[in-house]
Amino acid sequence: MVCGISQTSANWLKQSQDVMGTRVNVELWSENPASARHCSDQVFAEMHRIDALMSPYKPDSEISAINQQASEKNVSVSTELFNLLKQSIHFSELSSGAFDITFASIGFQYDYRSHKKPNAQTISQQLKTINYKNLVLENHTVKFAMQGMSIDLGGIAKGYAVDQAIEILQQCGIQQALVSAGGDSRILGDKQGRPWIIGIQHPRKKQAIALSIPLSNTAISTSGDYERFFLSNKKRIHHIINPQTGKSATKSWSATVIGPDATSTDALSTSIFILGAKKGLELINSLDNMDAIIIDSTGVVFYSSGLESPADPG
Numbered sequence: 001m002v003c004g005i006s007q008t009s010a011n012w013l014k015q016s017q018d019v020m021g022t023r024v025n026v027e028l029w030s031e032n033p034a035s036a037r038h039c040s041d042q043v044f045a046e047m048h049r050i051d052a053l054m055s056p057y058k059p060d061s062e063i064s065a066i067n068q069q070a071s072e073k074n075v076s077v078s079t080e081l082f083n084l085l086k087q088s089i090h091f092s093e094l095s096s097g098a099f100d101i102t103f104a105s106i107g108f109q110y111d112y113r114s115h116k117k118p119n120a121q122t123i124s125q126q127l128k129t130i131n132y133k134n135l136v137l138e139n140h141t142v143k144f145a146m147q148g149m150s151i152d153l154g155g156i157a158k159g160y161a162v163d164q165a166i167e168i169l170q171q172c173g174i175q176q177a178l179v180s181a182g183g184d185s186r187i188l189g190d191k192q193g194r195p196w197i198i199g200i201q202h203p204r205k206k207q208a209i210a211l212s213i214p215l216s217n218t219a220i221s222t223s224g225d226y227e228r229f230f231l232s233n234k235k236r237i238h239h240i241i242n243p244q245t246g247k248s249a250t251k252s253w254s255a256t257v258i259g260p261d262a263t264s265t266d267a268l269s270t271s272i273f274i275l276g277a278k279k280g281l282e283l284i285n286s287l288d289n290m291d292a293i294i295i296d297s298t299g300v301v302f303y304s305s306g307l308e309s310p311a312d313p314g
């Protein structure tokens, strides 16, 4: 486990750890260093708890139990997981099926580190196993209505973990903090009376920022095709899967959603990345309190109606 702790200024504590397969950062302001450290430690404990519950790679997680048994029987799950599964289905419905945690039956056959992808025949045989409508949720149980299904919460669990972290910090009496888990962040309050300046990674230039936005008291998630990918015949094979094709989604380079909670911004950033600028922004513009920035697959930047484009004011 990689850990880092630093006191960025007199009363800001910054702590980082690798959890849930990503870098988690907690920055918080407190007048009491001992209590700040205690609150931050509680956040990391919560992240590890969620990882143990929801990782499809941990054989004794609840998700693994579902993936192993739900084709055969109704699998009982915790209220917490049941509710997150219900929320996942809500985002599937909102996004006309772009967000679909059953993408995993094909998704698990990609390995971005070893440059492995399923062949065309495997994809066409298994595509029918991707359909959230075959995920049956009843009385705290989960059942797959079809053989060969799997689920993975990789498109929503980090946002959920960030929301849980913010709740813990609030209960701890913290009023100013930033928690991020990979591309999902949430800001509590502001930064000593000023907004945080959050940079959106340039999708094609490493270490460069495409644009920066001042934000306070909000969540922001970015999904990009540059996070986990490899090139195969000059094609970018990356970790966001279009449920209609079983292949990496092609319409966007990156999609960012800004909204009140990170569970929603996480699921929606994955959704609109797949939907692309036109349908993706239509969806965001139809929702209250949500904004988005999409960089399409030619590098053009699109903004939702609540954000004024700097290039196109008014």
Ligand code: ADP
Binding pocket: 098, 099, 100, 101, 103, 107, 152, 153, 154, 155, 156, 158, 182, 183, 184, 222, 223, 224, 227, 239, 240, 241, 242, 243, 266, 267, 269, 270, 274
């Ligand atoms: P990250 O922050 O991990 O880059 P994103 O929010 O961009 O994550 O979501 C990508 C992750 O979502 C993938 O690694 C995978 O676990 C999951 N995922 C991929 N395609 C879909 C999909 N169509 N619906 C729901 N989840 C998906």
Ligand code: MG
Binding pocket: 154, 155, 156, 221, 223, 265, 266, 267, 268, 269, 270
């Ligand atoms: Mg996401």
